[in-house]
Amino acid sequence: MGDPFIRHIALLGFEKRYVPSQHYVYMFLVKWQDLSEKVVYRRFTEIYEFHKILKEMFPIEAGDINSENRIIPHLPAPRWFDGQRVAESRQGTLTEYCNSLMNLPVKISRCPHLLNFFKVRPDDLKLPTDSQVKKPETYLMPRDGKSNAAGEPYITIEAYTALLEDEISLEQGETIEVIHKLLDGWWVIRKEDVTGYFPSMYLQQAGQDADQAQSRIKRGAPPRRSSIRNAHSIHQRSRNRLSQDTYRRNSVRFLQQRPRGARPGPQSPGSVLTEEEESLKTERPKPQPAVPPRPSADLILHRCSESTKRKLASAV
Numbered sequence: 656m657g658d659p660f661i662r663h664i665a666l667l668g669f670e671k672r673y674v675p676s677q678h679y680v681y682m683f684l685v686k687w688q689d690l691s692e693k694v695v696y697r698r699f700t701e702i703y704e705f706h707k708i709l710k711e712m713f714p715i716e717a718g719d720i721n722s723e724n725r726i727i728p729h730l731p732a733p734r735w736f737d738g739q740r741v742a743e744s745r746q747g748t749l750t751e752y753c754n755s756l757m758n759l760p761v762k763i764s765r766c767p768h769l770l771n772f773f774k775v776r777p778d779d780l781k782l783p784t785d786s787q788v789k790k791p792e793t794y795l796m797p798r799d800g801k802s803n804a805a806g807e808p809y810i811t812i813e814a815y816t817a818l819l820e821d822e823i824s825l826e827q828g829e830t831i832e833v834i835h836k837l838l839d840g841w842w843v844i845r846k847e848d849v850t851g852y853f854p855s856m857y858l859q860q861a862g863q864d865a866d867q868a869q870s871r872i873k874r875g876a877p878p879r880r881s882s883i884r885n886a887h888s889i890h891q892r893s894r895n896r897l898s899q900d901t902y903r904r905n906s907v908r909f910l911q912q913r914p915r916g917a918r919p920g921p922q923s924p925g926s927v928l929t930e931e932e933e934s935l936k937t938e939r940p941k942p943q944p945a946v947p948p949r950p951s952a953d954l955i956l957h958r959c960s961e962s963t964k965r966k967l968a969s970a971v
Contacts, residue, residue, distance in 0.1 A: 664753040668795035728755035813857040823851030840877040
């Protein structure tokens with residue numbers, strides 16, 4: 656049979672995992688000389704470390720002595736923070752990188768360093784289980800190049816008619832792919848070449864119990880956050896709003912807690928004053944206190960002290 660070697664390396668996509676912390680791993684389909692196919696998972700930092708060692712093993716082919724002799728492909732260094740957009744954008748770079756590796760001379764493409772890196776590890780066989788708090792999200796490489804990602808297969812358990820332009824209408828029992836899961840209950844899905852929003856409670860993952868999914872349908876589709884254009888204006892629509900004190904005085908709980916036999920105030924329980932009426936009521940002029948008449952000069956001299964009388968007499 657000869658020494659083992661790799662015939663082809665294909666990038667399938669990437670996964671977003673949450674254990675032990677959020678990170679991304681790329682899925683590679685490795686086809687060996689015996690036509691066996693294995694799926695391995697590698698982080699981008701691992702791939703970059705493999706790339707650096709490969710350059711050190713072959714400095715001439717890496718262009719360290721003469722840049723014109725470089726045949727080992729380039730690979731950008733990892734960033735400080737890798738998000739989902741970065742993971743998606745790297746798919747094209749890694750696809751070209753793997754194709755270039757397989758086209759290198761045999762001493763490089765079949766070296767032990769490359770073969771050991773793409774061998775199946777124990778971690779590749781111990782995939783994340785469903786018992787974890789948050790399941791990993793899988794994003795596959797697009798087949799036609801029209802979309803950046805595709806996800807898990809789901810089945811519609813209830814028909815839905817789109818109400819907005821960015822939503823998608825589906826019948827019951829259709830198979831779709833979930834691309835992105837949003838927290839408001841509206842997921843981005845794809846049906847063939849059509850992509851749009853769809854309520855997640857009308858979807859069931861393949862292989863799950865249908866009874867549990869049917870219990871979620873009774874609640875109906877949740878409101879979309881993107882549908883609320885200006886939530887602040889909804890609360891400011893009415894100008895005659897009740898103040899907190901007015902609302903408390905007219906609340907049923909406040910009236911029930913009032914002692915029996917207590918007479919209601921000037922405001923009856925059935926009447927409700929608005930802020931505008933209260934402001935007009937408070938803006939009325941208050942009665943001013945009466946100003947006493949000014950005392951006469953003789954009365955002032957009679958009531959003042961002796962020292963004041965002497966000062967007034969000397970001034971005269």
